[in-house]
Amino acid sequence: HSVLTQPPSASGTPGQRVTISCSGSDSNIGLNTVSWYQQLPGAAPKLLIYTNNQRPSGVPDRFSGSKSGTSASLAISGLQSEDEADYYCAAWDGSLSAGVFGGGTKLTVL
Amino acid sequence: QVQLVESGGGLVQPGGSLRLSCAVSGFTFSDYYLSWIRQAPGKGLEWISYISPSGTTIYYADSVKGRFTISRDNAKNSMFLQMNSLRAEDTAVYYCARRPLYCSYTTCLDSWGQGTLVTVSS
Numbered sequence: 001h002s003v004l005t006q007p008p009s010a011s012g013t014p015g016q017r018v019t020i021s022c023s024g025s026d027s028n029i030g031l032n033t034v035s036w037y038q039q040l041p042g043a044a045p046k047l048l049i050y051t052n053n054q055r056p057s058g059v060p061d062r063f064s065g066s067k068s069g070t071s072a073s074l075a076i077s078g079l080q081s082e083d084e085a086d087y088y089c090a091a092w093d094g095s096l097s098a099g100v101f102g103g104g105t106k107l108t109v110l
Numbered sequence: 111q112v113q114l115v116e117s118g119g120g121l122v123q124p125g126g127s128l129r130l131s132c133a134v135s136g137f138t139f140s141d142y143y144l145s146w147i148r149q150a151p152g153k154g155l156e157w158i159s160y161i162s163p164s165g166t167t168i169y170y171a172d173s174v175k176g177r178f179t180i181s182r183d184n185a186k187n188s189m190f191l192q193m194n195s196l197r198a199e200d201t202a203v204y205y206c207a208r209r210p211l212y213c214s215y216t217t218c219l220d221s222w223g224q225g226t227l228v229t230v231s232s
Contacts, residue, residue: 002154032215033215033218035217035218035219037155037219039155044205044222044223044224044225045147045155045205045219045222046222047218047219047220050210050212050213050218050220051213051218056210056220086154088154088155090155090157090217091217092215092216092217096171096172097169098157098169098170098171098172099145099157099160099169099171099216099217100157100217101147101154101155101156101157101217102154103154104154104155
């Protein structure tokens, strides 16, 4: 099982706001910053959010991130059909001295 | 244009070895931390290893420690992953990825290759 815990699935209708959670511990999210990735079918992951809540250039402001304690969240507002993808959180784990990913959340746009 | 291109994947028997390469272009290779990440078929992402710009700082996931070796050749704009003692559970698409200069931590990766498939099977 993954060090970071995400719900395996999430869903919403076009225009809705959805959130995806990522739960960790003191040694990873509690101490370090979180990134979020979007992976479309058959494609490499794409960086969506870094340093908890920062968006790289080109990422729409519909995507936002937050962190509190040992948990983080990704919010997607104004849901669109092209947002249907797998989403992963990631952080550095100081106890493991390794990077860790969440198990991924499959987002379905109904 | 930033590009990372992995190569070297293929079918290998359990206990065998493979060497993956990641050739990059479009940026100053020697300035960047780089990582390997893998994804087993139908599964999630797993961070494997990273290497500092000079090659002096290296970390591995426990799952590959002692079997895999990361290295880089800054003169050839290339990174490598030597994989020994391969197991069925190492079967995955292997990605190389770059940590951008605006990030100071390993799991911030802004550019990824297309991946190369490694299949470990008899």
